[in-house]
Amino acid sequence: MAAFPFEIEATDGKARTGVLKTPRGDIRTPAFMPVGTAATVKAMTVDQVKDTGADIILGNTYHLMLRPSAERVKRLGGLHKFMRWDKPILTDSGGFQVMSLSGISKLTEEAVTFSSHVDGSKHVLTPERSIEIQADLLGSDIVMQLDECVAWPAEEARARKGMELSARWAKRSKDAFGTRDTQVLFGIQQGSTFENLRRESSERLREIGFDGYAIGGLAVGEGHQAMCEVLDYAPGFLPEDRPRYLMGVGKPIDLVEAVARGVDMFDCVLPTRSGRHGQAWTWDGPINLKNAKYAEDETPLDPDSDCPASRDYSKAYLRHLFKAEEILGQVLLSWHNIAFFQALTAAMRAAIAEGRFEQFRRDFAARHLGG
Numbered sequence: 001m002a003a004f005p006f007e008i009e010a011t012d013g014k015a016r017t018g019v020l021k022t023p024r025g026d027i028r029t030p031a032f033m034p035v036g037t038a039a040t041v042k043a044m045t046v047d048q049v050k051d052t053g054a055d056i057i058l059g060n061t062y063h064l065m066l067r068p069s070a071e072r073v074k075r076l077g078g079l080h081k082f083m084r085w086d087k088p089i090l091t092d093s094g095g096f097q098v099m100s101l102s103g104i105s106k107l108t109e110e111a112v113t114f115s116s117h118v119d120g121s122k123h124v125l126t127p128e129r130s131i132e133i134q135a136d137l138l139g140s141d142i143v144m145q146l147d148e149c150v151a152w153p154a155e156e157a158r159a160r161k162g163m164e165l166s167a168r169w170a171k172r173s174k175d176a177f178g179t180r181d182t183q184v185l186f187g188i189q190q191g192s193t194f195e196n197l198r199r200e201s202s203e204r205l206r207e208i209g210f211d212g213y214a215i216g217g218l219a220v221g222e223g224h225q226a227m228c229e230v231l232d233y234a235p236g237f238l239p240e241d242r243p244r245y246l247m248g249v250g251k252p253i254d255l256v257e258a259v260a261r262g263v264d265m266f267d268c269v270l271p272t273r274s275g276r277h278g279q280a281w282t283w284d285g286p287i288n289l290k291n292a293k294y295a296e297d298e299t300p301l302d303p304d305s306d307c308p309a310s311r312d313y314s315k316a317y318l319r320h321l322f323k324a325e326e327i328l329g330q331v332l333l334s335w336h337n338i339a340f341f342q343a344l345t346a347a348m349r350a351a352i353a354e355g356r357f358e359q360f361r362r363d364f365a366a367r368h369l370g371g
């Protein structure tokens with residue numbers, strides 16, 4: 001019996017909408033999970049994040065084990081209390097960040113050993129240590145197995161090695177996690193862009209058994225087209241009655257095209273990171289607010305939004321804040337972008353529930369990419 005019931009309320013083609021029920025609250029799917037890497041969704045308060053409609057945020061083993069340390073977060077009551085977020089938290093296991101952020105790192109059957117990008121100190125991350133950090137010290141609700149995300153492009157033999165290591169680490173993660181009734185563990189499908197490896201990865205994960213399944217190894221430079229080609233088959237290899245989480249994705253068009261292929265959950269730094277640099281995401285596509293054409297544009301980013309950052313501030317004012325390098329610009333645009341990503345997933349949930357997702361998908365692409 002799964003610890004977190006996943007109720008699919010409607011399907012439309014391969015797209016699904018439903019609710020993942022957790023002790024800390026329900027997660028409506030398709031869901032976009034704002035990234036809160038170092039115990040903060042950057043430039044936003046947890047109340048602003050909640051206001052956008054986000055049901056769940058992301059935390060991360062790698063960043064928090066380095067600073068302030070997972071043990072200190074535990075002593076301070078765990079991640080939810082520490083950052084005052086009382087809804088669900090999903091934590092990534094740290095392997096991806098070790099490869100992409102830390103200096104020297106060594107990968108063996110046993111562990112990933114690396115030096116901190118913060119102070120150069122040495123650290124070891126095993127599947128068992130990652131579970132301890134996520135489940136026992138940070139206290140996250142959805143825990144990810146430790147895996148190896150192979151860089152793209154990869155030779156098939158290299159991709160197989162990474163997929164097989166990840167499958168062995170999936171077993172070690174599951175054994176270390178044990179059975180818990182208020183937290184769940186997700187396995188991570190690997191296999192780069194090779195259909196046979198993705199199928200084999202999924203079979204190994206299903207044998208072990210997880211409460212949810214992530215699709216890893218994508219959004220690593222392959223581009224939208226190649227990602228969609230993998231998503232034409234990869235979600236279908238996973239159990240259809242459990243949540244499917246596409247890691248690190250993505251742009252709005254990526255979310256829509258992945259939902260069309262059966263994905264339920266997403267995370268991406270794009271809305272917050274691009275917001276800090278003056279890029280606003282809208283139904284009509286992204287706009288760069290530093291552009292001179294907005295210098296006296298008194299219209300807001302979205303008058304129909306219930307988010308104050310989208311509805312109440314003129315583009316002229318937002319542009320001024322970025323030109324003057326005022327912190328408020330980063331705050332307001334992060335808030336607007338997260339609100340837009342939540343509005344997009346809410347619109348997709350409604351379209352699927354009403355059996356009109358294909359029309360939504362066509363209309364969205366025409367307007368958002370229309371230029």
Ligand SMILES: CNc1nc2c(CC[C@H]3O[C@@H](OC)[C@@H]4OC(C)(C)O[C@@H]43)c3nc(N)[nH]c(=O)c3cc2[nH]1
Nearest residue numbers: 035037058059060092096149216217218219247248
């Ligand atoms: C951007 N493209 C992308 N990100 C990926 C991730 C990490 C996702 C995490 O990295 C950050 O996004 C960059 C987010 O902030 C924290 C909180 C650190 O967690 C999120 C992955 N993680 C694991 N374990 N395995 C993968 O195969 C994998 C693939 C990815 N592709």
